[in-house]
Each structure stands twice: as C-alpha cells, then as structure tokens.
Amino acid sequence: xxTVAAAGPHTGPAVRIAGLGRNFGxxxxxxxxxxxxxxxxxxxxxxxxxxxxxxxxxxxxxxxPPSAGTVTxxxxxxxxxxxxTVLARHGVAIVPQELSLLxxxxxxxxxxxxxxxGGRWFPSRRAMxxxxxxxxxxxxxxxxxxxxxxSLDLATQQLIVVARSVARGCRVLxxxxxTAMLTPAEAERLFVLMDRLKSQGVTMLYxxxxxxEVFRLADHIQVLRDGTHVAGWGREETxxxxxxxxxxxxxxxxxxARAGHQGAPEGPPxxxxxxxxxxxxxxISFAVRPGEILGVAGLPDSGRxxxxxxxxxxxxxxxxxxxxxxxxxxxxxxIASVGRRLAFVxxxxxxxxxxxxxxxxRNVGALTTRVFSRFGLVRRRAFDRNAADxxxxxxxxxxxxxxxxxxxxxGNQQKAVLARWLSINPGVLxxxxxTRxxxxxxxxxxxEELFALADRGLAILCSSSDLPELLAVTxxxxxxxxxxxxxxxxxxxxxxxxxxxxxxxxxxxxxPADADGEHRSAGPTAPEGTAP
Amino acid sequence: MTTTTAPARGFVPDxxxxxxxxxxxxxxxxxxxxxxxxxxxxxxxxxxNLLSVGQQISQIGIMAVGATFVIVNxxxxxxxxxxxxxxxxxxxxxxxxxxxxxxxxxxGLAVGSxxxxxxxxxxxxxxxxxxxxxxxxxxxxxxxxLLISDGAPISLNNGMPGVAEFSLLGQGRLxxxxxxxxxxxxxVAAIGVVLLSRSRLGFNSYAVGGNQEAARLVGINVxxxxxxxxxxxxxxxxxxxVLGLSFLSYVQGVTGSGLxxxxxxxxxxxxxxxxxxxxxxxxxxxxxxxxxxLQNILNIKGISSFWQTVVTGLVIVAAVAADTWQRRRKTRx
Numbered sequence: 014x015x016t017v018a019a020a021g022p023h024t025g026p027a028v029r030i031a032g033l034g035r036n037f038g039x040x041x042x043x044x045x046x047x048x049x050x051x052x053x054x055x056x057x058x059x060x061x062x063x064x065x066x067x068x069x070x071x072x073x074x075x076x077x078p079p080s081a082g083t084v085t086x087x088x089x090x091x092x093x094x095x096x097x098t099v100l101a102r103h104g105v106a107i108v109p110q111e112l113s114l115l116x117x118x119x120x121x122x123x124x125x126x127x128x129x130x131g132g133r134w135f136p137s138r139r140a141m142x143x144x145x146x147x148x149x150x151x152x153x154x155x156x157x158x159x160x161x162x163x164s165l166d167l168a169t170q171q172l173i174v175v176a177r178s179v180a181r182g183c184r185v186l187x188x189x190x191x192t193a194m195l196t197p198a199e200a201e202r203l204f205v206l207m208d209r210l211k212s213q214g215v216t217m218l219y220x221x222x223x224x225x226e227v228f229r230l231a232d233h234i235q236v237l238r239d240g241t242h243v244a245g246w247g248r249e250e251t252x253x254x255x256x257x258x259x260x261x262x263x264x265x266x267x268x269x270a271r272a273g274h275q276g277a278p279e280g281p282p283x284x285x286x287x288x289x290x291x292x293x294x295x296x297i298s299f300a301v302r303p304g305e306i307l308g309v310a311g312l313p314d315s316g317r318x319x320x321x322x323x324x325x326x327x328x329x330x331x332x333x334x335x336x337x338x339x340x341x342x343x344x345x346x347x348i349a350s351v352g353r354r355l356a357f358v359x360x361x362x363x364x365x366x367x368x369x370x371x372x373x374x375r376n377v378g379a380l381t382t383r384v385f386s387r388f389g390l391v392r393r394r395a396f397d398r399n400a401a402d403x404x405x406x407x408x409x410x411x412x413x414x415x416x417x418x419x420x421x422x423x424g425n426q427q428k429a430v431l432a433r434w435l436s437i438n439p440g441v442l443x444x445x446x447x448t449r450x451x452x453x454x455x456x457x458x459x460x461e462e463l464f465a466l467a468d469r470g471l472a473i474l475c476s477s478s479d480l481p482e483l484l485a486v487t488x489x490x491x492x493x494x495x496x497x498x499x500x501x502x503x504x505x506x507x508x509x510x511x512x513x514x515x516x517x518x519x520x521x522x523x524x525p526a527d528a529d530g531e532h533r534s535a536g537p538t539a540p541e542g543t544a545p
Numbered sequence: 546m547t548t549t550t551a552p553a554r555g556f557v558p559d560x561x562x563x564x565x566x567x568x569x570x571x572x573x574x575x576x577x578x579x580x581x582x583x584x585x586x587x588x589x590x591x592x593x594n595l596l597s598v599g600q601q602i603s604q605i606g607i608m609a610v611g612a613t614f615v616i617v618n619x620x621x622x623x624x625x626x627x628x629x630x631x632x633x634x635x636x637x638x639x640x641x642x643x644x645x646x647x648x649x650x651x652x653g654l655a656v657g658s659x660x661x662x663x664x665x666x667x668x669x670x671x672x673x674x675x676x677x678x679x680x681x682x683x684x685x686x687x688x689x690x691l692l693i694s695d696g697a698p699i700s701l702n703n704g705m706p707g708v709a710e711f712s713l714l715g716q717g718r719l720x721x722x723x724x725x726x727x728x729x730x731x732x733v734a735a736i737g738v739v740l741l742s743r744s745r746l747g748f749n750s751y752a753v754g755g756n757q758e759a760a761r762l763v764g765i766n767v768x769x770x771x772x773x774x775x776x777x778x779x780x781x782x783x784x785x786x787v788l789g790l791s792f793l794s795y796v797q798g799v800t801g802s803g804l805x806x807x808x809x810x811x812x813x814x815x816x817x818x819x820x821x822x823x824x825x826x827x828x829x830x831x832x833x834x835x836x837x838x839l840q841n842i843l844n845i846k847g848i849s850s851f852w853q854t855v856v857t858g859l860v861i862v863a864a865v866a867a868d869t870w871q872r873r874r875k876t877r878x
Contacts, residue, residue: 074762076762096761096762096764097761097763097764100762100763100764101764107762109762113756113758113759113762114756114759115751115752115755115756115759115822116755116822117751117755117822117823118751118752118755122748122751126748126752126759126760126763126765127749127752127760127763127764127765128763128764129745129748133745134744134745134746135743135744135745136743136744136745136748138743177763181763181764
C-alpha cells in the first residue's frame with residue numbers, strides 16, 4: 014500500500030483505519046481492516062455487495078461503533094462513536110446513499126440545518142441566506158438559497174447534501190455510492206464539485222461501482238472483499254481489470270455447477286419481454302423458454318430489481334409488453350400473476366417475502382387459502398396437509414409447521430417462500446437474490462431445486478448480485494447497465510470479469526450494438542466536456 | 546454567481562408564501578365557507594356572531610397551537626383533553642382553598658407542562674411511540690383528575706376571594722367588545738407562529754419531523770426538541786383548561802373528554818402531515834377557524850349536533866384526501 018505525504022499542517026494520513034472489525038451476532042461484517050486515507054486526496058472504496066463497505070463507512074461516520082480496532086482522524090483517535098461528535102470534533106461527515114433532505118424546506122434551511130447563524134433562540138434568516146449564498150458561490154453552485162428543495166432534481170439535491178457537510182466545516186467527506194441514482198450527465202456535476210472540494214483540501218472517501226468514474230476521480234483505490242481488506246493501490250499502479258479481479262476473486266468451488274442439464278431447451282418461450290420500460294429501466298427485451306434458466310446481472314443501481322417487479326406487476330411500468338405462457342399479459346399486478354402461474358420470490362425476504370408474524374405453515378400455504386376453502390372458510394386440515402407436503406418437498410427444516418417463520422435460518426425461510434409459490438404450480442418463476450443471507454448448505458439445496466424445476470419445464474428468470482452464483486446456475490445471462498440491457502451472454506463462455514466489465518461499463522466498446530437502443534446512448538465513460 | 550438577492554422574509558412575504566403554500570387550499574375553503582355562511586343566513590356576518598365564534602374556537606385554538614409543534618415533530622399527543630381537565634381541576638381546587646388566583650392559575654399551568662414533560666420523557670427515553678404513550682396518559686391524567694377531585698364537580702362562586710377577577714379571563718371582554726379568551730388565543734397563536742417559523746426550536750422541529758435520522762446526522766439534539774414540543778402541548782392544554790374553568794366557573798373530572806380529536810382535526814385540516822415535517826401555526830389557525838365557522842353555520846341553520854359531528858368528520862377526510870391528491874400530482878410532475 015502506498016501512503017502519500019499529506020498536505021496541510023498535519024503530516025500523515027487524514028484517516029488511519031487500524032484493525033477495524035465489526036460483528037453482527039455471529040456474522041462478521043468486517044474483519045481486521047487496516048488502511049490509510051491520505052489527506053487532501055480522493056480515495057475510492059471498492060467491493061461487491063456485502064463486502065463490508067457500508068459497514069465501514071457507517072463506523073467512520075459514527076453511526077455504528079466498531080467491535081474491534083481504531084479509527085484515527087488527523088492523528089486523534091475517535092473514541093465517541095456518534096455522528097454529531099465525529100462531525101464536530103473530527104470533521105468527518107457522510108453523504109448517505111438515501112438522500113436526507115427536508116423536501117418542504119428551502120436550500121438555505123437544509124444547508125444550515127442545526128447550525129443556523131443568529132442568536133441563541135432565533136436564527137437570522139438574512140444571515141442564513143447570506144451564508145448559504147457565500148457557501149454556494151465558494152462551491153461554484155448556481156442555486157437560489159431560497160428555493161424549496163422539493164422542487165429540485167435528485168442530482169441537485171445530492172449537491173446540497175454535500176454543501177450541508179461543507180457548511181459544518183467537514184475536512185473528511187464520505188460519499189456512499191453518490192452516483193448510484195444519477196445519470197452520467199448528472200454525475201458529472203458531482204465530479205466537478207468533488208474536484209472543487211479537493212482543491213480546497215477536503216479529503217474524500219467514496220464508494221462507487223463504476224470503473225471509469227473511479228479511475229478518473231480517485232487518487233487511491235482500496236478494495237474490500239467478504240469483510241476484509243484485500244488490495245490497495247495508487248491509481249497509476251493498477252487497472253480496471255485488476256480492480257475488478259480483486260473485487261470478485263473468490264473461491265468459485267463452493268457453488269455447485271448446474272449438473273444433469275440436458276441440451277438446449279426447446280419450444281416456444283414461456284416468458285417474453287418486449288421493449289419493456291419502467292422505473293430505472295428502459296427498452297428491455299428478452300425471452301425465456303421452458304426449461305431454461307436466464308440470469309440477470311447488473312450493479313445494484315442497474316434497474317435489475319425494478320425490472321423484475323415490473324414484470325411481476327408489483328410496480329407499474331411505463332411501456333412495453335410481457336407475454337406469459339403464450340398469452341399477452343397487460344395490466345400486470347400480483348394477484349393476476351398468481352392466476353397466470355407467474356411466481357416471484359423477491360430479494361428483500363424480510364420486507365417482501367415473509368409474513369413475519371406468522372408460522373411456517375401459514376407462510377407456505379399463504380397462496381392456498383382460496384383453494385382449500387369451503388363456504389368462505391378455510392379447511393384447516395387440507396390447508397395444513399398441503400403446507401406440510403410442500404415444506405417437506407423443499408426440505409424446509411423446522412421443528413414444526415407452527416414455529417414462527419422468523420425462527421428459521423435464512424436458507425429455510427427462503428425454501429419456505431419458494432414452497433409457497435410451488436403450490437400454485439407456476440409456469441414461470443422469477444427470483445431475485447435467491448440465496449442472499451443463505452448458508453452454503455441451503456444454497457446447494459436451493460440450486461438443486463431450481464435445476465429440478467427447470468428440468469420439469471419451468472422457465473426461470475434469476476437475478477443476482479452474486480456473479481459466481483449466476484455463472485453456476487444459469488444457461489444465459491442478461492447484463493444490465495444503467496437501466497439498459499447491454500448484452501446477453503452464454504453462461505458457458507462468460508467469466509466474472511467479462512460480466513463485471515459489461516455491468517460497470519469499464520470498456521464500453523465491447524458492449525454489443527444490437528442490444529443497445531437508440532436513445533440516450535451517451536456512453537457511460539464519455540466525460541461530457543467538463544473535465545477540469 | 547447570478548443568484549438575485551432574495552428579499553428578507555418579513556411579515557408580508559410570509560403572508561404571500563402562505564397563499565402559495567399547502568395552506569392556500571384550506572384558506573380558499575375557509576373563504577368559500579364564509580361566503581356560504583353569508584349567503585345562507587343574514588345574521589352570520591354580524592360582528593356579534595363572529596365574535597362569539599371567536600370565543601368558541603379560542604380554547605381549541607390554543608390547544609391546537611401546542612399540538613402543531615408535536616405533530617410537526619412527527620409525534621402525536623392524545624392526552625390534551627385530559628390535561629385540560631387536570632389543570633382546570635388543580636386551579637379550581639387551589640382557588641377554592643383560598644389561594645390567590647394568579648398563583649392558582651400558575652399551578653394549573655405547571656401541572657399541565659409537567660404532564661407534557663412526562664409524555665415527552667416516556668417517548669424519548671423509553672422509545673415508546675407517542676401514540677401509545679399518550680393513549681395511556683389520556684387515561685392516566687383523566688384518572689388523576691377524577692381522583693383528586695374525588696369525582697365531584699368544582700364550582701367557583703363569587704363569594705370566594707379573587708374569583709371575580711379570575712372570571713374576567715374567560716368571561717371578560719377587551720374594551721368591552723373582544724372576548725378576552727380570543728385575545729389570549731391571538732397572543733398564543735402569534736407566539737406560536739414566531740416560535741415555529743423563526744426560532745431554533747421551530748427549525749429543528751421541521752428537521753426532526755422531516756427526517757429524524759438526518760437531523761441526528763447534522764447534530765441536532767432530537768430528544769430535546771421533542772421534549773420541548775410535548776411540554777408546549779401540555780402547557781397550551783393547561784392554559785385552555787384554566788380558561789375553560791374561568792369561563793364556566795365550573796369543572797369536573799370528565800370535562801374536556803374527546804377534545805384531543807377536535808384539536809388534532811384542526812391541525813390536520815390546517816395542512817400538517819401526521820408523519821411530521823410539515824405544517825404551520827398559520828394553517829392550524831385556519832383549520833380551527835374552519836371548524837368553528839362550520840359548526841356555527843350548522844347551528845344557525847338549526848341542523849342537529851349529530852349531523853355536525855358527521856360533517857366535521859367528513860371534512861377531515863376530505864381535507865387530507867385533497868392534500869394527498871395534490872401531493873401525488875406534484876410528485877408525478
């Protein structure tokens with residue numbers, strides 16, 4: 014690791030992270046992470062989902078205490094882990110992923126929230142406007158301090174969050190995936206601001222998945238994987254390929270490869286998606302045949318999840334067509350999907366998959382109350398017998414069906430959700446993050462079940478942020494980047510690197526032209542003229 | 546930097562902003578209601594009638610000013626009707642025992658503020674949702690009021706020392722014209738407007754109610770802000786209770802039951818969101834006035850009080866539905 018001599022009165026790094034660890038119960042989110050964040054420069058933090066980036070940022074911002082290790086800011090160890098102290102005493106501020114502005118209040122009120130100039134009891138509006146105007150001028154932002162924040166676009170709001178941190182005199186700014194929600198042109202405005210801050214000596218640590226951006230902005234690159242620090246370089250010492258390799262380089266042997274899969278699937282497609290658009294995705298087309306498993310890969314902000322919800326009908330789309338089992342499916346909504354034998358196992362298991370207050374049996378049988386009822390009353394015995402059968406088929410390990418579902422392990426919960434859908438005899442199965450928070454053993458069982466379902470003729474659409482999983486489970490992989498389908502690759506010829514490259518837009522030249530539409534093809538790397 | 550100098554916000558721009566804000570709709574509805582009243586009954590617009598409406602809305606209005614702070618903070622106070630009774634009883638008992646009336650009134654106000662403080666402490670320290678805490682204290686404070694008065698009504702008669710002066714608070718008229726209660730309401734509302742729109746407490750209340758996590762991130766003392774709001778709510782409920790006692794010279798343990806719903810309705814009609822982060826004292830004043838005028842018109846037309854209850858309920862739902870619709874349209878655009 015290289016440590017560059019810092020500018021400014023303090024010599025040494027702005028932030029020194031030493032032996033940092035964080036456990037959530039038995040889960041190790043961070044383990045023995047050590048690296049320096051050089052003062053006055055931009056450090057990018059890379060890592061896949063679940064690599065521990067967010068946990069690390071939260072500890073640095075004082076939102077969570079570490080379980081082990083220390084954080085030292087400008088030579089002073091951080092001992093009080095709460096955001097107000099970390100900001101006031103050490104000058105560390107975070108720009109969180111979710112925007113945290115008051116939509117009904119003005120720019121000035123947001124920027125100076127909590128630090129309004131004026132008397133002890135009454136802030137002075139005039140001074141607030143003046144201070145905000147000065148600050149915005151200093152940051153070269155052309156904004157009206159009296160404008161209501163709710164009327165501004167997302168990108169501008171992001172800039173205001175940054176300005177809010179600067180107003181508190183922050184010397185170290187942490188940005189958690191600041192460009193995740195922004196278009197390339199919008200992101201450009203943020204980069205200009207970051208350059209400006211850098212010229213004023215602010216140290217920045219930021220997370221991004223977009224390689225072109227990282228290699229343009231960052232002076233240093235640090236990589237986390239599975240909660241440990243695996244690599245760190247100066248920008249010139251590495252390449253996008255090496256950075257991606259460090260992010261994904263994990264033992265692939267742990268996942269079972271798709272075995273006993275017979276030849277190419279035949280017959281008309283069971284699921285057809287044509288030019289589908291909706292929230293954060295547009296112009297997506299593909300088809301899945303019976304017996305086929307199509308993977309969907311893409312960064313968290315690629316529109317992957319939104320696409321699945323649009324197909325299933327949880328979210329309204331804005332255009333395009335879906336065909337399920339040979340007939341067009343308009344006016345999609347979850348209830349209609351059940352009738353059309355379209356099943357969906359969502360990625361947010363706790364929030365969207367489980368009936369958290371109910372038993373395992375009730376969870377498994379949730380979709381069968383109509384089938385097993387007479388005169389509007391549920392026939393308990395038939396209902397329970399079916400739930401028991403389904404749970405057994407999927408090897409849900411539980412002491413009894415009357416157990417609360419939340420007592421089960423993640424893997425068994427996931428099997429229960431899958432079992433629920435199988436009782437409607439689905440023809441098309443959509444899964445999002447099928448093994449998130451699932452241990453290795455249950456993972457293998459879920460994979461085997463997916464293979465068995467495909468062999469029985471189900472068309473399966475499986476989205477995952479876990480690339481080794483997609484490579485092991487699927488026949489083909491559709492890669493999304495910034496809401497567009499950039500390529501559909503044969504799994505047999507794909508590698509983690511090749512998919513990550515497509516998904517991050519690291520080398521846009523390799524994106525095949527046929528999958529790309531005509532609109533908005535600004536190209537993720539095109540720096541739109543404003544590079545200072 | 547091309548930003549033009551924005552005018553400093555004085556009173557007049559505040560009024561202008563009011564007309565552009567969420568309150569504009571309610572204000573328009575209020576004007577329409579007023580015109581409707583004028584059309585429907587000749588006596589409606591007389592100064593006598595309007596002054597009596599002013600008198601009738603004063604106590605609710607005072608309580609609603611405090612409640613606005615709680616609701617802007619994203620919390621709720623269901624106990625105000627009970628605090629109203631408890632404070633009135635404490636003051637009434639103190640006067641009956643021969644205490645000087647200003648001191649007796651102060652005792653009532655202190656008891657109400659303390660009740661609000663306890664609400665706030667339970668919310669902030671125990672982390673119990675304010676809906677639950679104040680649902681509990683709604684019952685607790687009512688019970689205490691019944692206990693200390695032993696369930697018996699307290700009547701003040703002019704034979705007791707200081708009662709004549711005390712009664713002026715609720716029954717007197719400034720310059721023989723404007724009901725004293727209404728004057729007090731106006732003062733409380735004015736203080737409320739300034740406090741919520743100009744003071745640090747007000748700024749912080751919007752921050753806490755709008756996004757508690759963000760407020761914590763920028764170093765606002767969330768607990769203290771919420772505590773202050775609950776104390777204010779307790780104080781205004783107590784003030785209304787003391788005025789109620791002064792007005793009627795009479796109070797008992799069950800006085801003021803259900804007031805909390807009218808108070809919350811007024812705040813909601815005035816444009817505050819139950820989720821917090823929005824709402825103004827101006828809006829609340831409009832909401833209170835709206836309810837007052839509506840009931841007055843229904844009264845004049847001789848419509849039964851049962852119908853009045855139905856209509857008030859419908860107005861609340863309609864007001865929030867209109868607001869929701871307006872917001873949805875705004876976010877879609």
